[in-house]
Structures are given as structure tokens and as C-alpha cells.
Amino acid sequence: MSLSMPNPYSGNYKLLVAVPLLLVLVSLFFIPQIQLGVDFKGGTLATMQASSPVDADSLKAALTEKGYTVSSVKSLSNPKGYEVEVEIERDDSLTRAETLKSTFFEKIEQVSLLESDVTVSNASAESVAKYAAARQEVDALSDELFAIALLPKNSSSITSSNELKQEVGAAYRQITDGYSSKLSATLSSLVNYESASFNEVSASLSAKFIDKALMVVVYSVILVSVVVFIIFRTFVPSLAVLLGAACDVLIALGAMGLFGIPLTLASFAALIMLVGFSLDTDVLLTMRVIKRREGTPRERAYDAMKTGMTMSMALMLAFACLFILASVTHINTYYEISAVALAGLLGDLIATWLLNGVIVLWYLEHGGQTGDSQKPFLSSIFSS
Amino acid sequence: MITINEIIAGAKKREVIAIFLFAILACAAMFLDKPRGVPIYVASIAAIAIAAVFIKSDSFRVAILVAIVLLSAFSIASNGVKFGIDFSGGVRIPVLLEKSVDSTTMEEMVATIKTRAASFGLSEVKVRPIGDSEIYVEMPQSSPQLVSDVENLLSRQGVYRGIVDGKVAVKGEEIYSGTIMKIPSQYLSGADWGVSFTVTQSGAQRFAGVAKGKGNYPLYMFLDRPSDAIVILSEKELMADAASKSRVVPISRARALQLASSSLALEGDNITVYIEEAVSQDFSLKPSTNKTRAIVSANSSLAPKLRAAGFTVVEKTDAEMTPKYSVSPENPTSDAVTVWSAVGLMSAPRLVPSVTEGIPNFSYTINGPAEGATATLKAADALKKERELESLLKGGALPVQISLGSKTVIPAPLGEEFLRLSLIGLVFALLAISLMVSIRYRHMQIIVPMIFISLAELVILLAILGSFTIDLAGMAGILAAIGVGVDSQIVVTDELLKKEGEMSKRLEKAFAIITTSVTVAVVAMLPLLFLSGLVEIIGFATATVLGSLLGLFISRPAYAVIAEHLFE
Numbered sequence: 001m002s003l004s005m006p007n008p009y010s011g012n013y014k015l016l017v018a019v020p021l022l023l024v025l026v027s028l029f030f031i032p033q034i035q036l037g038v039d040f041k042g043g044t045l046a047t048m049q050a051s052s053p054v055d056a057d058s059l060k061a062a063l064t065e066k067g068y069t070v071s072s073v074k075s076l077s078n079p080k081g082y083e084v085e086v087e088i089e090r091d092d093s094l095t096r097a098e099t100l101k102s103t104f105f106e107k108i109e110q111v112s113l114l115e116s117d118v119t120v121s122n123a124s125a126e127s128v129a130k131y132a133a134a135r136q137e138v139d140a141l142s143d144e145l146f147a148i149a150l151l152p153k154n155s156s157s158i159t160s161s162n163e164l165k166q167e168v169g170a171a172y173r174q175i176t177d178g179y180s181s182k183l184s185a186t187l188s189s190l191v192n193y194e195s196a197s198f199n200e201v202s203a204s205l206s207a208k209f210i211d212k213a214l215m216v217v218v219y220s221v222i223l224v225s226v227v228v229f230i231i232f233r234t235f236v237p238s239l240a241v242l243l244g245a246a247c248d249v250l251i252a253l254g255a256m257g258l259f260g261i262p263l264t265l266a267s268f269a270a271l272i273m274l275v276g277f278s279l280d281t282d283v284l285l286t287m288r289v290i291k292r293r294e295g296t297p298r299e300r301a302y303d304a305m306k307t308g309m310t311m312s313m314a315l316m317l318a319f320a321c322l323f324i325l326a327s328v329t330h331i332n333t334y335y336e337i338s339a340v341a342l343a344g345l346l347g348d349l350i351a352t353w354l355l356n357g358v359i360v361l362w363y364l365e366h367g368g369q370t371g372d373s374q375k376p377f378l379s380s381i382f383s384s
Numbered sequence: 385m386i387t388i389n390e391i392i393a394g395a396k397k398r399e400v401i402a403i404f405l406f407a408i409l410a411c412a413a414m415f416l417d418k419p420r421g422v423p424i425y426v427a428s429i430a431a432i433a434i435a436a437v438f439i440k441s442d443s444f445r446v447a448i449l450v451a452i453v454l455l456s457a458f459s460i461a462s463n464g465v466k467f468g469i470d471f472s473g474g475v476r477i478p479v480l481l482e483k484s485v486d487s488t489t490m491e492e493m494v495a496t497i498k499t500r501a502a503s504f505g506l507s508e509v510k511v512r513p514i515g516d517s518e519i520y521v522e523m524p525q526s527s528p529q530l531v532s533d534v535e536n537l538l539s540r541q542g543v544y545r546g547i548v549d550g551k552v553a554v555k556g557e558e559i560y561s562g563t564i565m566k567i568p569s570q571y572l573s574g575a576d577w578g579v580s581f582t583v584t585q586s587g588a589q590r591f592a593g594v595a596k597g598k599g600n601y602p603l604y605m606f607l608d609r610p611s612d613a614i615v616i617l618s619e620k621e622l623m624a625d626a627a628s629k630s631r632v633v634p635i636s637r638a639r640a641l642q643l644a645s646s647s648l649a650l651e652g653d654n655i656t657v658y659i660e661e662a663v664s665q666d667f668s669l670k671p672s673t674n675k676t677r678a679i680v681s682a683n684s685s686l687a688p689k690l691r692a693a694g695f696t697v698v699e700k701t702d703a704e705m706t707p708k709y710s711v712s713p714e715n716p717t718s719d720a721v722t723v724w725s726a727v728g729l730m731s732a733p734r735l736v737p738s739v740t741e742g743i744p745n746f747s748y749t750i751n752g753p754a755e756g757a758t759a760t761l762k763a764a765d766a767l768k769k770e771r772e773l774e775s776l777l778k779g780g781a782l783p784v785q786i787s788l789g790s791k792t793v794i795p796a797p798l799g800e801e802f803l804r805l806s807l808i809g810l811v812f813a814l815l816a817i818s819l820m821v822s823i824r825y826r827h828m829q830i831i832v833p834m835i836f837i838s839l840a841e842l843v844i845l846l847a848i849l850g851s852f853t854i855d856l857a858g859m860a861g862i863l864a865a866i867g868v869g870v871d872s873q874i875v876v877t878d879e880l881l882k883k884e885g886e887m888s889k890r891l892e893k894a895f896a897i898i899t900t901s902v903t904v905a906v907v908a909m910l911p912l913l914f915l916s917g918l919v920e921i922i923g924f925a926t927a928t929v930l931g932s933l934l935g936l937f938i939s940r941p942a943y944a945v946i947a948e949h950l951f952e
Binding site: 039049078079080105108109110111112113114115116119120160161162163165177194195196197198199202204205208209212213215216219220223224227228231265266268269270272273275276277279280283284287288291292294306307310311313314315316317318319320321322324325328329331333334337338341 | 559562
């Protein structure tokens, strides 16, 4: 790892920008192909541990025949034998039942209140009519739920709203329990497994995950932009730093589409972390080139590149270990985090040194100011 | 070069001696007070980190690093490292709250779930709040039966019974749940809080019949009152509240026993009260047809005997076993046991004479006084009592609607294998990075401190994260943190290796870069850490953020000191 590579900024460095731009274009092409994991899409991920290998294709065919919409079946080997991973899409009736249940529970308190009015007002015509109207609404919901649960029940035979509430709760539990036990029974008839783990993500849960993830992205972008502008206090370098990070995340996303790394909570966390990693080298470059005076800007950029490359290399080694660990254990969390991080760190090398570096140098050589006199904003708080 | 003399001179400085004394004291405290080992460890780390910001002598910086590493190593040995079910095997069920709640409500929810788990006999269940809208329920072992038990206890509604003078006056199912609500303060007429509710036709008739002529009697409000049971309490438990020093009118033993017995009276299903001391003197209790369950303190020596005699033994804590009394000299009819958790007695308001005339009435209110020294405390207490009563009348419903998230099941042998391989992975990452810096810098003086500091960081991270729980995402984060840690050391080293400029100037520049990049990296992770509540990946975010911060405040300053001396 002797750093005898030539200074890439010595010639007409502006042409270097073509590489990251091209890469971003290619990434944009692959981004739509990113698959959503169970976390964001909803559905059931069943992981089974078996002592003998399982044929993925025949399992998929058998499950499809039984009426399940199978997104993927993976058959792998791990330290304790063989692992089969089956991803099944959310059942429509289950999603419907969930909606029915939550609408029912939103309305039932009001219905209960109206029912008490009937009792208190000694069954006045007005209160009876109001209650009947409200009941009609929740009755429709409960009857549909009873039908999905295949229960021979009719809401019209249940007079009190308290009882109706209990029946609906029981029916919903029967639907979800029935679905899980049917699925595990089907799987155990098809696969001779020793243990199984089911990761079920309901429609409302995946919707919540998406909401939270989007919120995290928005807040992170705003916070990071504000902090970067406060630190550099000049427009072009700040923009260059942020552009480098954005470019890096785009390349990582492209790699996810290309290599089939699903977008899950784990890979999402890795993407957010990449923003920090990518800014790491961007900050190093920008501070060394803009806030120093020794040598020419090109020499300083080259110098920063040597340090930055070593830093990226250390991080890549750490994640390569995680990636190897993932390929031995088949732990999805490890695989998703390490694959996204590795792709992103590679992207970071290109984005930082070929895009951000060029912008910063161009800025300096076209009248931008170096700011050595200015003490960096935050160091006055922390360092000696 | 660093000489032995320099080290000795450094070690003799006052602040260095102080920090080591502090570390030794903290270790001793951890060792002596094992149950509180984790809070002691975390607090002492925080204290040292704060000291690190203010005291900036060279020897102190190295001393801080050494002290924290020692503390962490001791914590790993004494408190142990906790691994999530991914590594230990078991089941995890996330409980999602329909909306974000404040910390008081969260505590209430966690406590309720814990109590329910205990009443199901699932004492090994771990319940912990995650953020403000999620709760993790974890069990170290897994069986389909256990999973459905936990799902049941979470979705279960309790049974409410209001008992007056040994007869059921109010049944939970006869209350319209939609009508249970707080009374606005302007209608409270003197009381501090109040809850109103409406009962059904049959409920109104039952209450009118049972409560007739029972003015000022207590209405014993039970949640899940055990049936076919006897309760055995020790003299100490019987009298703990009755003879408490803060009581103005002391209660005699005979009166206490009388109140306890009458609170458990119910036609056809009395719960008989026995005194442990009397029972154990000459043990002759035997279960009979409607007395099959024995409720007893978990510390009691009677439990095995009762089991041998054929009872289903229900063990409770001493606090749960202790009845709380309320007496007034002016009105002895209203004297009652007001709270007795072991038997599900939650409260015992007094019946106002106006509702005991035997006329069916649909709407009722329960109100009472609040306690608290200041107006704010009083208001908070009133709100708490109101909420407790509301939840009680709704059959112990949780204050917020919940739904269950996706459950994860990990078989124990697989989890252990994952842990073993992950630890090997950590070692390999450390080795690979050490090899890389060795090739890059080729000087033992640089390589050795760098590796030592990476190792130190790993120990600290394992100790801190292991004080809580290390899950898969957390382990991935620790691995990433090793890489992040080395990064800042590379920045310092490259800056020091430059020939031009003063050493201190160069160090300052290196720190400016590190401070900036750590700030930006931490800021990027903050929303994920604090706002998202995405528990699945919070371990990862915590590990990377903690790794960056540890580096910035503790190991980098120490590394710089060491490196600076080595280069001179």
C-alpha cells in the first residue's frame, strides 16, 4: 500500500468529473429496480432451519399451488445446517381484516355511548334511531370480519355493544392466528425443518416504518445541510461537500438495485450512516484544500487524497469482515449493512476525489478564498 | 520517545491520582452493589467524560483513557455483557402503541404488561420501553405455547367486579365502555378528580338491589379477582400498613384481620385469609373443591408445603401481599382495605348514601381527593388516579391502544453460534485493520499505540452497549465503529508525519478535521437515534454514534498525546 500513485489533479483535472457523473447516471437506471424488503412492503418472512438441503424452486411451486403469493424463496447453508427463507406477500383478506378491525375500534366507543343514551333516556325515539344508525355502520364492519374469520356469527344477534366488541376482538385474533398456524402447517408439510422463525409485518406496521424512514431522511438532510453550511460558511465548498454525499448515496442505491440488495430497515440504517462516512472524507478534503496555505491547492488535494484513501481502506476492511461474516452466517442484517456500506464506500472514493475534489479545486483556481485565518467553527469549542 | 520517568512523573500528578482513585471507587461500588452495577458504570463513565472536557493536561488525557478501559473491563467481568435474543435465542414481540406517549404513561404501560406477564407465570419475560411508541417483550426461551401466552396477555382484557358487602354490585360487562370518562373540573364540586360511567338496564337493577341500605359501605373494586382461592399472609404483611408510623389512628391486629377478611367476602366464593405463622406451626391445610389456589408471598417457606398438599400456588411479592387500609374514627362502616394487589383489589370508594336507596340508577360517578404538596403535584396525582380508575373500569385496558409487531424467534444453539462467529469477526476486523496500518506506516511507535487504542475502544464499546443489550444491528455497529475509530487516528498520524509547521499547530489542524467530521456524522445519525423509534436498527445507530463520540472526547486526545511524545 505504498502511495506512489500519480497526482490525478496534475493535468486537466476537470475531465475527471465525467466518471462520477457517468456512475450516477448508471445508478439512476438501476435505482427503480431496488426491491423493498418485508419491513417496508409488509408480508411474512419465514426463516427455517433444516438438516437437509431444500429445493427452492419446487418449494415455491408448491406454495404457489396452495394459494400463497410467494415473493422469493432462498435456500442457503449456514453453520448449523441449511436455511430456507420464504417471503410471502401480505394476504389481501388479512390486510382487509386489519382495516376493518381498526375502523371498528375507532367507532365502537361512540356506539357504546349512544347505547347508554337509549338506556338512560328510557328508549326515546330519537336515541333509539341514533343508536340503530350507528350500529348499522359497525354491524357491517363486524359482519364482514366474521365472514373473513369464517365464523357463523351475525352481528344482528348480538344486542349489546360490549359483547359485540369482544366478539370482534376474538374474530380478529382468530383470523391472524388462523393465518399463522395455516402457514406454519403448510410449511412444515413441505419442509422438514427443525425450527422456524416468522417475521410478520402488517400493512399498518410497514406503513409506519415508511413514515418513520422518510421522516428520518428529511430531518437528517436538513440537519446535515445546516451544520455543513455553519462549518464552512461559504457557499460553493458547502455545496460540494453535500453534493459528494448525495452522489455517494445515489451510487449505493444503484448498487442495491444492481446486486439485488433489498431496502430494509438495516440497509436503510446503512444508507444514513453512509452520509456520515462520505462527509468524513469530504470534510477532510475541503478543510485541507480550502483552509490551508502550504503548497499549491493541487498538492494539498493530492495530500488529502492519500490520507482519505487510507481512511476509506480501514472502513472497507471492517465492512469486508462483516460481509464475510454475513456470507458464513446468512444473517440478513449483516449482509444488508455490509453490502450497502461497501458499495457506498467505493462510491465515496469516486464521489469525493473525482467530483468534490474537482469542484473545490476549480472554485479555488477561479477566485475562491482560502481561509486559514479563520479558525474552524467547532474546534474552538472542543479542542485544546 | 516516552521514557519510564515521564510516565512516573505523569502518574504522580494530582488529577491523575484522583481519576484512578475515582475509577477504583467506582469498581468497588459496582462490585458491592451488583444489582445497580450498570447504572453505577454508566454514571461513572459519564462523569469521567465530563471531566475530560474541562481538564486538558497531557497526562490526564492518557489517564482518562486507561481509567475508562479499566472500568469497562471490570464492568464486563462484574456486570457481564447482555446479548439480545438474536444471540441468546428466544422470542421477541414488539408492541406498537397507536400514538406516542409521555414517559409517565410509558412507565404505566410497561408496569401493566410486567404485572400481566407475572400473573401468567411468565416471570422471565423482559419488558422494555423503546422510544416513545414501542415496547419490546422478550423471552429467553421459545415455544409456540409461550408465544401465544404472551400474545394473549397483551391483548387480554381483565374482568372488573365491584363488590358491596359480599355481593357483586357492578360487573365490568354491564358498563358501557364508551361512557367511562373523566368529569370536567367545573363539575367536580369539591373533589379533586372524578370519573363517570353508565351501566346497562340489568346492571342498574343489580346495583340498586345490592347497594340498598348500604350507605357509607365500601365498594370493593376488583380487577381479576381470583376465584377458588385462599390467601396466606404473614403477621408482618398484615400489619405493615396498619401499624405504619405515619398513621394517625393505629389499627389493632384484630381489626386489621377483620377488615382483610371482609374485603375478600363474596357469596359463594369467599377468599379465606390465613396467617402464615399460625399455619406453619401445625401445617394441615388441604385444598377443597372451591379452594384450590393458594396465594402466598414468594419469600414464604410455605410454598413447597402448599404445593405438596395439592394447591396451585400463586406467588406474589411482599409489597403485593400487603393490604393498605383506610379508617376513620367518625364513620367505622366505611373502614376498608383499599388496595391489595395480590388479590386484585384496586380501590375501595365509599358508597354515597344517596345511591343506596334502592332506586335503579344508570349513571354513576366515582370521585375523590388527590395528594401532593404543590398544586402541580396535586393535579398530576389527580390525573393519575383518574386514569387508573378509567383503566380499571374498562377491565384493566392499557391507556393506549396497542398492536403487536412482527415477532422474531431464534433457536438458542443457532444464536450461540452466531455470537461465536460474530466475535471471531470482530477479532478479524481488528487484525485486518492492524495489518493495514502496519503496511501503511511501517513504524512500531505508530502501529502499537494505534492498535492499542482500537482495542481499548472495542472494550469500552462492548462494556457500554453490553450494559444494555447487544443485538445483531448493535454488533454490526461495533464492527463499523472499529473502522471509524481508526479513521480519526489516521488523520492525526498523517498530520503529525508532515515535516512543516509546529507540532501543536498541526495537531490543532487534525483536531479541527476530526471534530468537524464527527459532528457531521453524529448529526446525520441523530434523527434515526432519537426521533424514529425504529428499534430494529437503533442498536446500530447507537454503536456508531457512541464510537464516534468516544473517539472524539477520549481516545483521540490520548492518542495525540502518545503520538506527539513518540515523534519528538
